[in-house]
Amino acid sequence: MKDGAKLMGTNNILVAFGLTLFAGLSTGIGGLIAFIYRKTNTKLLSIILGFSAGVMIYVSFVEILSEAREHLMSVLHEDMASWLTVLSFFGGMMLIAIIDQMIPSYDNPHETHKVEDMDVCKAESNESKEKRLLRTGIFTAIAITIHNFPEGLASFTSAVKDPSLGVAIAIAIAIHNIPEGITVSVPIYCATGSRKKAFLLSFLSGLSEPLGALIGYLILLPFMNEVVFGIVFAAVAGIMVFISFDELLPMAREYGEHHLSIYGLVGGMLLMAISLILFL
Numbered sequence: 001m002k003d004g005a006k007l008m009g010t011n012n013i014l015v016a017f018g019l020t021l022f023a024g025l026s027t028g029i030g031g032l033i034a035f036i037y038r039k040t041n042t043k044l045l046s047i048i049l050g051f052s053a054g055v056m057i058y059v060s061f062v063e064i065l066s067e068a069r070e071h072l073m074s075v076l077h078e079d080m081a082s083w084l085t086v087l088s089f090f091g092g093m094m095l096i097a098i099i100d101q102m103i104p105s106y107d108n109p110h111e112t113h114k115v116e117d118m119d120v121c122k123a124e125s126n127e128s129k130e131k132r133l134l135r136t137g138i139f140t141a142i143a144i145t146i147h148n149f150p151e152g153l154a155s156f157t158s159a160v161k162d163p164s165l166g167v168a169i170a171i172a173i174a175i176h177n178i179p180e181g182i183t184v185s186v187p188i189y190c191a192t193g194s195r196k197k198a199f200l201l202s203f204l205s206g207l208s209e210p211l212g213a214l215i216g217y218l219i220l221l222p223f224m225n226e227v228v229f230g231i232v233f234a235a236v237a238g239i240m241v242f243i244s245f246d247e248l249l250p251m252a253r254e255y256g257e258h259h260l261s262i263y264g265l266v267g268g269m270l271l272m273a274i275s276l277i278l279f280l
Protein backbone atom coordinates (compact mmCIF):
# COMPACT_ATOMS: atom_id res chain seq x y z
CA MET A 1 0.00 0.00 0.00
CA LYS A 2 2.91 2.36 0.67
CA ASP A 3 4.10 1.95 -2.92
CA GLY A 4 0.62 2.78 -4.19
CA ALA A 5 0.39 5.89 -2.02
CA LYS A 6 3.84 6.99 -3.15
CA LEU A 7 2.98 6.51 -6.83
CA MET A 8 -0.28 8.40 -6.52
CA GLY A 9 1.48 11.29 -4.75
CA THR A 10 0.57 11.26 -1.07
CA ASN A 11 0.84 15.04 -0.75
CA ASN A 12 -1.62 15.52 -3.62
CA ILE A 13 -4.37 13.23 -2.33
CA LEU A 14 -6.13 15.81 -0.13
CA VAL A 15 -5.92 18.40 -2.91
CA ALA A 16 -7.41 15.85 -5.32
CA PHE A 17 -10.33 15.12 -2.98
CA GLY A 18 -10.93 18.85 -2.54
CA LEU A 19 -11.02 19.45 -6.30
CA THR A 20 -13.32 16.46 -6.83
CA LEU A 21 -15.66 17.74 -4.11
CA PHE A 22 -15.71 21.18 -5.76
CA ALA A 23 -16.55 19.63 -9.16
CA GLY A 24 -19.30 17.44 -7.73
CA LEU A 25 -21.00 20.12 -5.67
CA SER A 26 -21.33 22.35 -8.72
CA THR A 27 -24.66 20.61 -9.30
CA GLY A 28 -25.78 22.63 -6.27
CA ILE A 29 -24.69 25.81 -8.08
CA GLY A 30 -26.99 24.79 -10.92
CA GLY A 31 -29.78 24.32 -8.41
CA LEU A 32 -29.22 27.85 -7.05
CA ILE A 33 -29.08 29.38 -10.53
CA ALA A 34 -32.54 27.97 -11.22
CA PHE A 35 -33.93 30.20 -8.44
CA ILE A 36 -31.70 33.29 -8.70
CA TYR A 37 -32.14 33.95 -12.41
CA ARG A 38 -35.42 34.32 -14.24
CA LYS A 39 -34.04 33.40 -17.66
CA THR A 40 -31.35 31.00 -18.87
CA ASN A 41 -28.45 32.64 -20.69
CA THR A 42 -28.40 29.98 -23.40
CA LYS A 43 -25.61 31.56 -25.43
CA LEU A 44 -23.28 31.70 -22.42
CA LEU A 45 -24.13 28.12 -21.44
CA SER A 46 -23.46 26.95 -24.98
CA ILE A 47 -20.03 28.60 -25.01
CA ILE A 48 -18.91 27.37 -21.58
CA LEU A 49 -20.13 23.82 -22.23
CA GLY A 50 -18.17 23.80 -25.48
CA PHE A 51 -15.21 25.25 -23.57
CA SER A 52 -15.43 22.46 -21.00
CA ALA A 53 -15.46 19.84 -23.77
CA GLY A 54 -12.42 21.47 -25.41
CA VAL A 55 -10.44 21.32 -22.18
CA MET A 56 -11.23 17.65 -21.57
CA ILE A 57 -10.69 16.50 -25.16
CA TYR A 58 -7.36 18.30 -25.57
CA VAL A 59 -5.90 17.25 -22.24
CA SER A 60 -7.03 13.65 -22.75
CA PHE A 61 -5.34 13.22 -26.12
CA VAL A 62 -2.28 15.41 -25.59
CA GLU A 63 -1.38 14.86 -21.93
CA ILE A 64 -3.19 11.99 -20.22
CA LEU A 65 -2.82 9.32 -22.92
CA SER A 66 0.90 10.00 -23.32
CA GLU A 67 1.38 9.93 -19.53
CA ALA A 68 -0.45 6.60 -19.34
CA ARG A 69 1.74 5.12 -22.08
CA GLU A 70 4.91 6.35 -20.36
CA HIS A 71 3.93 4.63 -17.10
CA LEU A 72 3.21 1.39 -18.95
CA MET A 73 6.43 1.61 -20.99
CA SER A 74 8.46 1.89 -17.79
CA VAL A 75 7.72 -1.78 -17.04
CA LEU A 76 6.39 -3.24 -20.31
CA HIS A 77 7.65 -3.64 -23.88
CA GLU A 78 6.80 -0.64 -26.11
CA ASP A 79 4.31 -2.54 -28.29
CA MET A 80 2.57 -4.06 -25.28
CA ALA A 81 2.40 -0.65 -23.58
CA SER A 82 0.89 0.94 -26.70
CA TRP A 83 -1.76 -1.77 -27.09
CA LEU A 84 -2.66 -1.65 -23.39
CA THR A 85 -2.98 2.15 -23.54
CA VAL A 86 -5.38 1.93 -26.49
CA LEU A 87 -7.43 -0.89 -24.94
CA SER A 88 -7.69 0.99 -21.62
CA PHE A 89 -8.72 4.19 -23.41
CA PHE A 90 -11.60 2.47 -25.20
CA GLY A 91 -12.36 0.47 -22.07
CA GLY A 92 -13.00 3.77 -20.26
CA MET A 93 -15.37 4.77 -23.06
CA MET A 94 -17.15 1.43 -22.79
CA LEU A 95 -17.56 1.83 -19.02
CA ILE A 96 -19.31 5.19 -19.27
CA ALA A 97 -21.37 3.96 -22.25
CA ILE A 98 -22.60 0.96 -20.23
CA ILE A 99 -23.57 3.29 -17.38
CA ASP A 100 -25.53 5.41 -19.87
CA GLN A 101 -27.33 2.32 -21.20
CA MET A 102 -28.38 1.38 -17.65
CA ILE A 103 -30.28 4.67 -17.34
CA PRO A 104 -33.72 4.83 -19.02
CA SER A 105 -33.74 7.45 -21.79
CA TYR A 106 -36.59 9.43 -20.23
CA ASP A 107 -34.65 9.75 -16.96
CA ASN A 108 -31.28 10.45 -18.55
CA PRO A 109 -29.65 13.69 -17.35
CA HIS A 110 -28.76 14.58 -20.97
CA GLU A 111 -32.26 16.06 -21.38
CA THR A 112 -31.86 19.74 -20.61
CA HIS A 113 -34.15 22.03 -18.65
CA LYS A 114 -34.14 25.83 -18.53
CA VAL A 115 -34.86 28.19 -15.64
CA GLU A 116 -37.93 29.59 -17.39
CA ASP A 117 -39.47 26.07 -17.40
CA MET A 118 -40.46 26.73 -13.77
CA ASP A 119 -42.84 29.52 -14.82
CA VAL A 120 -44.50 27.20 -17.34
CA CYS A 121 -44.94 24.38 -14.85
CA LYS A 122 -46.53 26.70 -12.26
CA ALA A 123 -49.13 27.77 -14.83
CA GLU A 124 -49.91 24.21 -15.89
CA SER A 125 -49.68 22.30 -12.62
CA ASN A 126 -52.05 19.45 -11.83
CA GLU A 127 -51.82 16.43 -9.56
CA SER A 128 -50.91 13.78 -12.16
CA LYS A 129 -48.35 16.05 -13.78
CA GLU A 130 -46.81 16.87 -10.39
CA LYS A 131 -46.37 13.17 -9.63
CA ARG A 132 -44.73 12.62 -13.01
CA LEU A 133 -42.43 15.61 -12.53
CA LEU A 134 -41.44 14.43 -9.05
CA ARG A 135 -40.60 11.00 -10.45
CA THR A 136 -38.61 12.60 -13.27
CA GLY A 137 -36.66 14.80 -10.86
CA ILE A 138 -35.85 11.95 -8.48
CA PHE A 139 -34.78 9.57 -11.22
CA THR A 140 -32.74 12.29 -12.90
CA ALA A 141 -30.94 12.86 -9.59
CA ILE A 142 -30.30 9.11 -9.30
CA ALA A 143 -29.08 8.99 -12.90
CA ILE A 144 -26.67 11.87 -12.30
CA THR A 145 -25.49 10.23 -9.07
CA ILE A 146 -24.61 7.02 -10.95
CA HIS A 147 -23.13 9.00 -13.83
CA ASN A 148 -20.86 11.02 -11.53
CA PHE A 149 -18.97 8.02 -10.12
CA PRO A 150 -16.56 7.64 -13.08
CA GLU A 151 -16.33 11.43 -13.41
CA GLY A 152 -15.19 11.58 -9.79
CA LEU A 153 -12.54 8.96 -10.46
CA ALA A 154 -11.40 10.92 -13.55
CA SER A 155 -10.98 14.25 -11.76
CA PHE A 156 -9.40 12.62 -8.71
CA THR A 157 -6.85 10.55 -10.65
CA SER A 158 -5.82 13.54 -12.75
CA ALA A 159 -5.42 15.77 -9.70
CA VAL A 160 -3.35 13.15 -7.86
CA LYS A 161 -0.97 12.93 -10.81
CA ASP A 162 -0.62 16.70 -11.13
CA PRO A 163 -2.68 19.25 -9.13
CA SER A 164 -2.44 21.91 -11.88
CA LEU A 165 -3.82 19.41 -14.39
CA GLY A 166 -6.47 18.42 -11.85
CA VAL A 167 -7.59 22.04 -11.45
CA ALA A 168 -8.28 22.38 -15.18
CA ILE A 169 -10.21 19.10 -15.33
CA ALA A 170 -12.14 19.82 -12.12
CA ILE A 171 -13.24 23.20 -13.51
CA ALA A 172 -14.28 21.58 -16.80
CA ILE A 173 -16.34 18.93 -14.99
CA ALA A 174 -17.80 21.55 -12.63
CA ILE A 175 -18.98 23.61 -15.62
CA HIS A 176 -20.80 20.63 -17.09
CA ASN A 177 -22.35 19.78 -13.70
CA ILE A 178 -24.11 23.17 -13.47
CA PRO A 179 -26.74 22.43 -16.18
CA GLU A 180 -27.24 19.01 -14.57
CA GLY A 181 -28.13 20.77 -11.31
CA ILE A 182 -30.73 22.84 -13.17
CA THR A 183 -32.07 19.65 -14.78
CA VAL A 184 -32.64 18.12 -11.32
CA SER A 185 -34.01 21.17 -9.53
CA VAL A 186 -36.57 22.34 -12.12
CA PRO A 187 -38.85 19.23 -12.12
CA ILE A 188 -38.51 18.81 -8.33
CA TYR A 189 -39.57 22.42 -7.77
CA CYS A 190 -42.43 22.07 -10.26
CA ALA A 191 -43.69 18.98 -8.47
CA THR A 192 -43.29 20.11 -4.84
CA GLY A 193 -43.20 23.91 -4.96
CA SER A 194 -40.30 23.70 -2.50
CA ARG A 195 -37.09 25.52 -3.39
CA LYS A 196 -35.37 23.86 -0.45
CA LYS A 197 -36.14 20.31 -1.65
CA ALA A 198 -35.15 21.15 -5.23
CA PHE A 199 -31.81 22.64 -4.19
CA LEU A 200 -31.08 19.87 -1.67
CA LEU A 201 -31.61 17.08 -4.20
CA SER A 202 -29.48 18.79 -6.84
CA PHE A 203 -26.79 19.38 -4.20
CA LEU A 204 -26.82 15.79 -2.93
CA SER A 205 -26.65 14.29 -6.44
CA GLY A 206 -23.21 15.90 -6.81
CA LEU A 207 -21.84 14.17 -3.70
CA SER A 208 -21.45 10.95 -5.69
CA GLU A 209 -18.46 12.50 -7.45
CA PRO A 210 -16.18 12.66 -4.38
CA LEU A 211 -17.71 9.37 -3.25
CA GLY A 212 -16.66 7.78 -6.55
CA ALA A 213 -13.16 9.18 -6.03
CA LEU A 214 -13.01 7.78 -2.49
CA ILE A 215 -14.19 4.31 -3.53
CA GLY A 216 -11.78 4.26 -6.46
CA TYR A 217 -8.93 5.37 -4.22
CA LEU A 218 -9.62 2.74 -1.55
CA ILE A 219 -10.00 -0.07 -4.11
CA LEU A 220 -7.01 0.83 -6.27
CA LEU A 221 -4.46 1.96 -3.68
CA PRO A 222 -3.45 -1.52 -2.41
CA PHE A 223 -2.83 -2.69 -6.00
CA MET A 224 -1.36 0.51 -7.39
CA ASN A 225 1.77 0.13 -9.51
CA GLU A 226 3.00 1.52 -12.82
CA VAL A 227 0.81 -0.85 -14.87
CA VAL A 228 -2.39 -0.25 -12.90
CA PHE A 229 -1.81 3.50 -12.87
CA GLY A 230 -1.22 3.53 -16.62
CA ILE A 231 -4.41 1.55 -17.26
CA VAL A 232 -6.50 3.80 -14.99
CA PHE A 233 -5.04 6.97 -16.48
CA ALA A 234 -5.78 5.84 -20.06
CA ALA A 235 -9.32 4.82 -19.02
CA VAL A 236 -9.80 8.27 -17.47
CA ALA A 237 -8.92 9.81 -20.85
CA GLY A 238 -11.55 7.61 -22.52
CA ILE A 239 -14.18 8.58 -19.95
CA MET A 240 -13.57 12.29 -20.47
CA VAL A 241 -13.57 12.09 -24.27
CA PHE A 242 -16.85 10.12 -24.22
CA ILE A 243 -18.46 12.63 -21.83
CA SER A 244 -17.38 15.48 -24.10
CA PHE A 245 -18.85 14.00 -27.28
CA ASP A 246 -21.90 12.34 -25.74
CA GLU A 247 -22.95 15.01 -23.22
CA LEU A 248 -21.22 18.35 -23.41
CA LEU A 249 -21.28 19.11 -27.14
CA PRO A 250 -24.88 17.91 -27.74
CA MET A 251 -26.00 19.86 -24.65
CA ALA A 252 -24.12 22.95 -25.84
CA ARG A 253 -25.84 22.77 -29.24
CA GLU A 254 -29.23 22.30 -27.60
CA TYR A 255 -28.77 25.40 -25.44
CA GLY A 256 -27.44 27.68 -28.19
CA GLU A 257 -26.18 28.05 -31.72
CA HIS A 258 -23.94 25.40 -33.24
CA HIS A 259 -21.08 27.85 -33.91
CA LEU A 260 -21.05 29.11 -30.32
CA SER A 261 -20.34 25.62 -28.97
CA ILE A 262 -17.50 25.20 -31.49
CA TYR A 263 -16.02 28.59 -30.56
CA GLY A 264 -16.12 27.49 -26.92
CA LEU A 265 -14.54 24.15 -27.87
CA VAL A 266 -11.63 25.83 -29.67
CA GLY A 267 -11.21 28.31 -26.80
CA GLY A 268 -11.02 25.49 -24.27
CA MET A 269 -8.42 23.65 -26.35
CA LEU A 270 -6.35 26.81 -26.81
CA LEU A 271 -6.37 27.68 -23.12
CA MET A 272 -5.44 24.10 -22.20
CA ALA A 273 -2.62 24.07 -24.75
CA ILE A 274 -1.16 27.30 -23.36
CA SER A 275 -1.55 26.04 -19.77
CA LEU A 276 0.30 22.80 -20.55
CA ILE A 277 3.18 24.73 -22.06
CA LEU A 278 3.43 27.28 -19.24
CA PHE A 279 2.70 25.22 -16.15
CA LEU A 280 3.47 21.56 -16.88
